[in-house]
Amino acid sequence: MLLDRDDWYGVAHDLEWSLSYVEHEDAFPDAWTGSNGIPREAWRAWEEPFRVSYRDYVAVQREKEAGVAGVRDALKRSRVYQNLHPSFAAVSHLHMGATCMIEQMAVMMLGRFARFAPSPRWRNISVFGMLDEIRHAQLDLLFSHDLLKYDSRFDWCQKAFHSNEWAIIAIRSFCDDWMLDTNCIDAALAVNLTFEHGFTNMQFVALAADAMEAGDVGFSNLLSSIQTDEARHAQQGFPTLEVLMKHDPERAQRVLDVSFWRSFRLFQAMTGPAMDYYTPLDRRTMSFKEFMLEWVVDQHERTLRDYGLKRPWYWDTFLQSLEHGHHALHLGMWFWRPTLFWKPSAGVSKVERRWLNDKYPSWEDSWGVLWDEIIQNVNHGRMAQTLPETLPALCNLTQLPIGTHLDRHHLECVTREHHGRMYYFDSEVSKWCFEQEPERYAGHLNVVDRFVAGLIQPADLSGVLQWMGLTPDVMGDDAVDYSWARDYLPDAQSAG
Numbered sequence: 001m002l003l004d005r006d007d008w009y010g011v012a013h014d015l016e017w018s019l020s021y022v023e024h025e026d027a028f029p030d031a032w033t034g035s036n037g038i039p040r041e042a043w044r045a046w047e048e049p050f051r052v053s054y055r056d057y058v059a060v061q062r063e064k065e066a067g068v069a070g071v072r073d074a075l076k077r078s079r080v081y082q083n084l085h086p087s088f089a090a091v092s093h094l095h096m097g098a099t100c101m102i103e104q105m106a107v108m109m110l111g112r113f114a115r116f117a118p119s120p121r122w123r124n125i126s127v128f129g130m131l132d133e134i135r136h137a138q139l140d141l142l143f144s145h146d147l148l149k150y151d152s153r154f155d156w157c158q159k160a161f162h163s164n165e166w167a168i169i170a171i172r173s174f175c176d177d178w179m180l181d182t183n184c185i186d187a188a189l190a191v192n193l194t195f196e197h198g199f200t201n202m203q204f205v206a207l208a209a210d211a212m213e214a215g216d217v218g219f220s221n222l223l224s225s226i227q228t229d230e231a232r233h234a235q236q237g238f239p240t241l242e243v244l245m246k247h248d249p250e251r252a253q254r255v256l257d258v259s260f261w262r263s264f265r266l267f268q269a270m271t272g273p274a275m276d277y278y279t280p281l282d283r284r285t286m287s288f289k290e291f292m293l294e295w296v297v298d299q300h301e302r303t304l305r306d307y308g309l310k311r312p313w314y315w316d317t318f319l320q321s322l323e324h325g326h327h328a329l330h331l332g333m334w335f336w337r338p339t340l341f342w343k344p345s346a347g348v349s350k351v352e353r354r355w356l357n358d359k360y361p362s363w364e365d366s367w368g369v370l371w372d373e374i375i376q377n378v379n380h381g382r383m384a385q386t387l388p389e390t391l392p393a394l395c396n397l398t399q400l401p402i403g404t405h406l407d408r409h410h411l412e413c414v415t416r417e418h419h420g421r422m423y424y425f426d427s428e429v430s431k432w433c434f435e436q437e438p439e440r441y442a443g444h445l446n447v448v449d450r451f452v453a454g455l456i457q458p459a460d461l462s463g464v465l466q467w468m469g470l471t472p473d474v475m476g477d478d479a480v481d482y483s484w485a486r487d488y489l490p491d492a493q494s495a496g
């Protein structure tokens, strides 16, 4: 007779026994569990946020896979990709290159939970999360492989994280740190609760909606299929936070505040330009800021309130940065376009500019004048002046360009000396993150540090591009060959 799930689930999910050949502390060292100072019994209170058996899991995942496989076949037969707007193609290049290996790192993180998490229930459900992440990494590779014949940029799905491309270094810096090199408890707070539960909605829900609008049905389906898994396994952050709040609320506050800022800065670079500049105007559903407010800010505030935590001390700075930071990053990334493996869309034709000013009332004051200069140069054929000759200063924490977290009038570079070395930061908040655990970050050399140290040769932009692995077939240029700038020619019939 087959038992009902409820008859056996309680025993199966709580599988733990007393070790007799090794000490418990040796099998579950604090360095891996992160349980420093939290008594072992405390983890009995760790309640599963969802219940699933292997049989249920496989049945549901099989359905999802069948759905994705159907879309993949349709995508191969139709000419969806060839007909895709070039600036939206850039979104898919950026997404594949930037996220495929994050999925793979998540496999390793969840594998570590499955072995070292301090609660048997947590270890049990992490196995399912790990299987989720294997699926995600493999789906990205599969879709990219299908599309490789149209564009060698899809090669970067696999290649990007093995290169020194600067934007990838910024992402890798976060993921190496919080996914691969952090104990289970801190990782669950930073990755499950903050990065996945909050921010991946931006990439997977918001971009999926935009992708559907932009006609890339395959990409949209892929993103949605992945997000259903994320929404489930991200839940394991909550019971972890609940236990930690009883024993070390200060640590919970610190880990959440550091990871929220770092996640936000990354999504400003990755998702902000994709939503507000690359996605064709008539296909945009909401602005980056609107999505952030609805999907991330409200939710994060609610979580903090529910668990008795405070808003991060830098909340006002965060809200100001939400208004400006991704515009600064977009302008910088477009200007340094040879250092990208996708073709950024400038997204500042007259009609697009009206949309930007409508969504961000201070956009014109801050960024219009800089774009006007670029437009003048493009329209007068002075292309060399629209291209970089040097590198921007980079933050030693976020690895992002300094001067990209606020508006044009507040370009700040914050410094701090630590053991005889000067460190540079894009903001007081990034400096504060560094100061929480200086040794965690201190040994790292960012791209500019390496350049100055003579580790990149020849020591010029061509040497840098070579070092980043950027070959001419993938190197970034304007997505639509500068056609938007013609809008501003004196005799132009403005489309808007």
Ligand code: MN
Residues within 6 Å of the ligand: 103, 106, 132, 133, 136, 226, 230
């Ligand atoms: Mn995933």
Ligand code: MN
Residues within 6 Å of the ligand: 106, 133, 196, 230, 233
């Ligand atoms: Mn995940």
